[in-house]
Amino acid sequence: MKPAPFAYLRPATLEEALAALAGEQGAKVLAGGQSLVPLLSMRLAAPSMLIDINALPDLGHVTTSHEGDATGVRVGALARHAHVLASDEAAEVQPLVRMALSHVAHPTIRNRGTTVGSLVHADAAAEMPMVLRLLEGSVDVASVRGRRTIPAAELFAGPLESTLAHDEIAVEAFFPALAPGAGVAFEEIARRHGDYALVGVAAHVETDGDTVTRARLGYLSVSDVPVVVDVTAALDDPASAALAELEPVDDIHATADYRAHLVRVLTPRVLAAATDHARSRAGEAIPS
Amino acid sequence: MTTEQLHDVRLHVNGSVHEVQVPARRLLSDALRHDCGLTGTHVGCEHGVCGACTILVDGAPVRSCLMLAVSAVDSEITTVEGLTEDDGTPQGRLSPVQQAFSDCHGLQCGFCTPGFLTTITAGLRDNPDPSEEEAREMIAGNLCRCTGYQNIVKSVLRAAEIQGEIQGEIQGEIERERG
Numbered sequence: 001m002k003p004a005p006f007a008y009l010r011p012a013t014l015e016e017a018l019a020a021l022a023g024e025q026g027a028k029v030l031a032g033g034q035s036l037v038p039l040l041s042m043r044l045a046a047p048s049m050l051i052d053i054n055a056l057p058d059l060g061h062v063t064t065s066h067e068g069d070a071t072g073v074r075v076g077a078l079a080r081h082a083h084v085l086a087s088d089e090a091a092e093v094q095p096l097v098r099m100a101l102s103h104v105a106h107p108t109i110r111n112r113g114t115t116v117g118s119l120v121h122a123d124a125a126a127e128m129p130m131v132l133r134l135l136e137g138s139v140d141v142a143s144v145r146g147r148r149t150i151p152a153a154e155l156f157a158g159p160l161e162s163t164l165a166h167d168e169i170a171v172e173a174f175f176p177a178l179a180p181g182a183g184v185a186f187e188e189i190a191r192r193h194g195d196y197a198l199v200g201v202a203a204h205v206e207t208d209g210d211t212v213t214r215a216r217l218g219y220l221s222v223s224d225v226p227v228v229v230d231v232t233a234a235l236d237d238p239a240s241a242a243l244a245e246l247e248p249v250d251d252i253h254a255t256a257d258y259r260a261h262l263v264r265v266l267t268p269r270v271l272a273a274a275t276d277h278a279r280s281r282a283g284e285a286i287p288s
Numbered sequence: 289m290t291t292e293q294l295h296d297v298r299l300h301v302n303g304s305v306h307e308v309q310v311p312a313r314r315l316l317s318d319a320l321r322h323d324c325g326l327t328g329t330h331v332g333c334e335h336g337v338c339g340a341c342t343i344l345v346d347g348a349p350v351r352s353c354l355m356l357a358v359s360a361v362d363s364e365i366t367t368v369e370g371l372t373e374d375d376g377t378p379q380g381r382l383s384p385v386q387q388a389f390s391d392c393h394g395l396q397c398g399f400c401t402p403g404f405l406t407t408i409t410a411g412l413r414d415n416p417d418p419s420e421e422e423a424r425e426m427i428a429g430n431l432c433r434c435t436g437y438q439n440i441v442k443s444v445l446r447a448a449e450i451q452g453e454i455q456g457e458i459q460g461e462i463e464r465e466r467g
Contacts, residue, residue, distance in 0.1 A: 001334040005292050008312030008358055030359065037354045038335035041315070050312065052359050082348070106429030108407065109336065111348040112355065194428050 003040035007049040014059075014142060014171070017051050022144045022167040024049045029169055031077060034105070034113035035121045053077065059171060064093045071177040072137070073097055077117070077170055081110035093177045095277075096135060096184040096202060100127040103186070106194040120170045122155070122162040122225075125196045127188070129156060130226035134202050134218035137175045141168040149174075159224040182206045183278025185270045188220070189262050191253075197221045198254045199262035203274035207282060212275060217267060222259055223247045231271070239267035295358050301326065302370030310357050317341040319357035320367060328368040328402050332431070339430030342403035343367050349407045368402035371409055384450040385409050385443070394443030396434035403430050408444055416455075417448055 007024075011017040021027050026048030030036060039045040053059070059078040064087075065071060073090045081104050084090060084097065091098035104110055104118070104127050118128045119139055132139070132152040139150050141164055150163060157163050164170065178184060188200030200220040206213050212235060219227045223246055234241035248259035294309045301324055308323040315334070320326045320343070332338035334353045341352040344366035372380035382390065385408045395401045404427060411426035412418070418426060423444035424437075432440060 002315070002318075003313040005311065005313055007293070008295065008356075010358070010361075030356070033356070033359070034336060034351075034354050037315070037356070040313070041334055041353070050356075052356075054359055055362065106339075108339065108342055108349045108351060108429045109354075112345070112350045192428070193425075 001041050003037075004043055004046040006040075006047050008052065009049060010052040010055050012055055012057075014053075014056055014169070017053055017056060017169060018142060018144045018167070020049070020051050021169060025166065027051055029053055031117040032080065032113040034109050035117070035123065053169065062087045062090055064089045064177075066093070066177075070174075073175040073177070075115050075173045075175070077114060077172065079115055081105075081113050081115055081118070082107065084115050085110065090175075094135065094175045094184075095178060096131055096186060096204070097175055099184065099186040100131045100202065103127050103188055103190075103194075103197070103200070116170050116173045119155070119173055120162045120164055122157070122160055124156075124159060124223060124225050125221040127186075127197075127200060127220060130200065130218040130220040130228075131186075131202060132173065132175065133226045133228050134204050134216060135176050137173060139170050140172040140174070141165075142171050143168040147171075156225045178281075179206065181208065181278060181282045183274045183276065183281055185273035185277055187266055187270050187273070189266065196253070199259050199266060201263070201266040201270045203270045205271065205274040205278045207275070207278040209282075210279075212278075215271060215275075217242055217271065219246060219263065222249070222263060224249060235271075238271055239264040242267055297357055297361055299324065299357065299360060299365060300363065301365045302367060308357070312356065312358050314357045315353050316343075316355040316357045316360050316365075317352035319360075320352060320365075323357070326367050326369050330399055330402050332399070337431070338400070339403040339407065340400050342406045342430065344370075344406050344410055347410060347413075349410045366406065368405050371405055383409065384454065385412065385447040387450055388443040388447035389440075392439050392442040392446050394435065394440045400430060400432045400434075404432070404440060408447060411444070412448055412451060416451060418444060420445065 009020050028047035030050045030052045059076040061076040062079050062084050063074045073094050085101040118126050137152050183205045186202045188197035190197045202218040205215045215232050216230050229242045229245045231238040231241045248256040250256045292311045297308050299306045306324045317331050320329045330340040332340035336351045336354045342349050343352045345363045371383040375381040385405050423441045
């Protein structure tokens with residue numbers, strides 16, 4: 001349970017970090033390390049070099065903006081889960097961020113682990129990749145070649161595989177704000193609170209008066225990538241519609257059958273909670 | 289065979305500075321135990337599940353097995369050895385959390401205890417008066433194979449009481465001095 005040897009660099013600027021990453025094919029980026037260090041210790045990963053970005057300036061932010069298309073929450077690469085979770089502004093602008101973060105591991109892990117790191121680690125059993133996908137957010141990545149924005153729909157390539165190029169570092173995530181008249185909900189089933197979920201479901205519902213105009217559900221731990229299903233046309237039986245697009249997997253934690261069962265149980269429950277949330281928010285927005 | 293490169297690392301632990309030379313792959317838990325000689329931090333699962341190696345990094349509980357020593361240079365670290373309060377005696381005075389574990393039989397074999405003590409010390413700072421439910425939530429990330437947790441939950445509540453009493457005494461003294 002000790003990592004294999006690697007070279008180590010702790011750059012002071014992003015430019016320095018990007019140059020080093022571009023120059024070393026076997027290099028990996030270290031931020032919070034709450035997923036990477038266990039992989040190193042178990043020797044499931046053996047990078048030739050670690051580039052520790054913890055000393056980089058200006059990446060620890062959690063900011064909210066209220067203008068135009070950019071309305072939402074921006075999270076820097078060094079913002080710890082605990083810091084994002086504690087932000088009342090972020091919870092106000094996009095409530096699903098806090099709802100989901102409270103299920104991310106234990107507080108001790110959240111004190112060190114970063115939200116952006118969790119996104120690009122692309123674990124289908126993790127909460128935040130699915131949330132980013134459901135909210136149609138994005139991740140900004142930088143490299144010596146420049147900066148680009150990857151929409152969440154294009155971020156997850158496979159199990160623990162993102163579409164970042166080898167020389168790119170994720171510098172910021174963007175979670176769009178919750179529109180007026182829209183609602184969200186999150187629930188997951190784990191053997192113990194803080195453990196990886198057997199199945200987790202989030203819902204995003206848009207309403208116009210009493211009518212649901214759009215309903216989408218996100219699933220974690222069901223398939224080997226985070227999956228989002230649009231159930232707007234299947235509100236009478238959303239679980240069947242979801243299962244038609246999901247491929248529940250067997251593993252040591254649960255059988256595929258049991259996962260399908262949990263999808264049937266959680267889907268209507270979470271969808272109803274998000275619909276209620278949307279209606280309560282619409283009620284609040286109406287001036288009395 | 290090439291020799292592995294060593295890094296000069298300055299660790300700030302319990303108010304003291306430790307200058308150590310470690311390879312980049314040295315886990316912080318191992319650096320504390322082997323390089324600093326602070327064996328109070330225990331190493332259980334070594335992949336972030338059991339919580340035995342929990343220390344405080346800039347006041348917040350963190351798994352020391354999930355940090356590299358080289359990455360801890362800018363941090364103020366508190367291990368279980370740093371919880372004891374200085375009262376002029378060589379062994380120091382037990383902190384409220386340590387005293388509560390002693391009072392409530394919150395440990396049996398003691399292996400997991402350092403991780404509980406550090407976690408609860410930080411937990412009570414954030415929430416000085418937890419309910420039983422909140423006490424359970426506070427320790428949910430730490431495993432204990434002896435106690436069945438009942439006495440650890442009692443210890444959390446008792447530690448909150450002791451802290452409250454100390455706070456009350458300090459408050460009383462301040463008021464007497466003013467009066």
